[in-house]
Amino acid sequence: MSENRYFYGTYENYNNPFTPKDPILNRDARHLTRLSLLAGVGILCFVLVQYVFSFLVLWLRSFTEPSFMLDAILTILVTIIGIYVPFTVVQRFYTPEDRALCVNLDAPVSKKSFIYALVTGTAAVFAGNYITSGFSGFVSTYDIEFSAYETESPATLLEFLLFIFEVAVIPALVEEVAIRGIVMPPLRKYGDRFAIIMSAIIFALMHSNMLQIPFAFVAGLVLAYFAISTNSLWTAVAIHAANNLLSAVSAVVIDRPVLSVIYMWMIFALLVAGVICAKKFIKEPHYSLGLTFAPKSEKRFLFASGAVFLFISFVYSSYEGNSSAPYILTALLFAVCLRRYFKANNLQRGALPKSSLSLKTQVALYCATPTVVGGWVILILSAMQSVTVTSSEGYFFLYGALAAVLGAAIYMIYKILHSKSLESKSKAVYRKSLYVMIGVCIVMIITSFISNLLMF
Helix, strand or coil: CCCEEEECCEEEECCCCCCCCCHHHHHHHHHHHHHHHHHHHHHHHHHHHHHHHHHHHHHHHCCCCCCHHHHHHHHHHHHHHHHHHHHHHHHHCCCHHHHHHCCCCCCCCCHHHHHHHHHHHHHHHHHHHHHHHHHHHHHHCCCEEECCCCCCCCCCHHHHHHHHHHHHHHHHHHHHHHHHHHHHHHHHHHCHHHHHHHHHHHHHHCCCCCCCHHHHHHHHHHHHHHHHHCCCHHHHHHHHHHHHHHHHHHHHHCCCHHHHHHHHHHHHHHHHHHHHHHHHHHHCCCCCCCCCCCCHHHHHHHHHHHHHHHHHHHHHHHCCCCCCHHHHHHHHHHHHHHHHHHHHHHHHHCCCCCCCCCHHHHHHHHHCCHHHHHHHHHHHHHHHHHEEECCHHHHHHHHHHHHHHHHHHHHHHHHHHCCCCCCHHHHHHHHHHHHHHHHHHHHHHHHHHHHHHHHC
């Protein structure tokens, strides 16, 4: 079905009840476009600060000896100036109604819900490491390798404390305020699922490294869900800080065999505690986001397929596979079960539509403004610098994936420009996006042609 929506307690295929050029629909479209343009400005400012500070670091290092303390301080400054400042400035351009929704620093709905969410969320985010590692193992079957930025381990107690501050405290506060506190809340008008996914995509791409992007997407989903379900940004901050703290400890103990074994047992205990706390969290006061109405059979299918996908991801992260088929099949199985679950949940829920816009139109409007397109192109190209390809099959796979992303973006813009429901005023900004995409295609073709000429 092309338009599956809720309408007056029923779940059916129906034509949009709003007439062409409907003022309510176009008001929502203009509002979502404005939010997208502002989010894109935040992303572009983040990229600009990253480049400026990169040159600044290189300039300072030409005059000083390598210093762990100096690098840590500069990283903290980049995080604050590159993420916190742009997005707080962006918030100033929100409507008063949208500003009132941002940065919810209220206490969680209950202390028990907060504790159970903290344990469950930290375990879920850490499980995302296996999915990321599995993805890396999967692409390695196509002779594609992801490289990580090497960081120096702290050597003294003072350096370790600064390292914790740099890795766990500052990013948790700054990134949560920016993404889950400013970007996500106004998007909830169009549905919590839409807000969670869009904010997770932005959060993932801003990490601009292929080893971190898949993990950051999974983490973004978890952090957004618990921020909404407990009605407090503090829950996401706590989960984010706990996960980053585990990563910081891992970086320190990895070369110490005894401590490394203790750390692994701690992680195993965390995962077990996460499953137990997940069951308890459901019974405590929280906002369910309407995801608990599906029949038990669909829940079991989803749980089983998720467990299988997680296991295959763990296998691919631990052993070098010769075939990508198991990973692809289990990923497809999980995607199908997830789709079935949401469809069954929607049937049982029978809720009213959140917005006059369909979900597909919402995604297209939010993902296809010029600032967002420009920001995502820059971040994707930056992420490609962490990718090493050593075979023609790998190049085919990589460029095929990039072409699919580019094609999806162009398709979204095309659908908006040819929509009969949207006014010309709502479409005007997306024509500029089309010019940006055409320019990107031309630059990529010319660059690829020149690089091939230089190789031969």
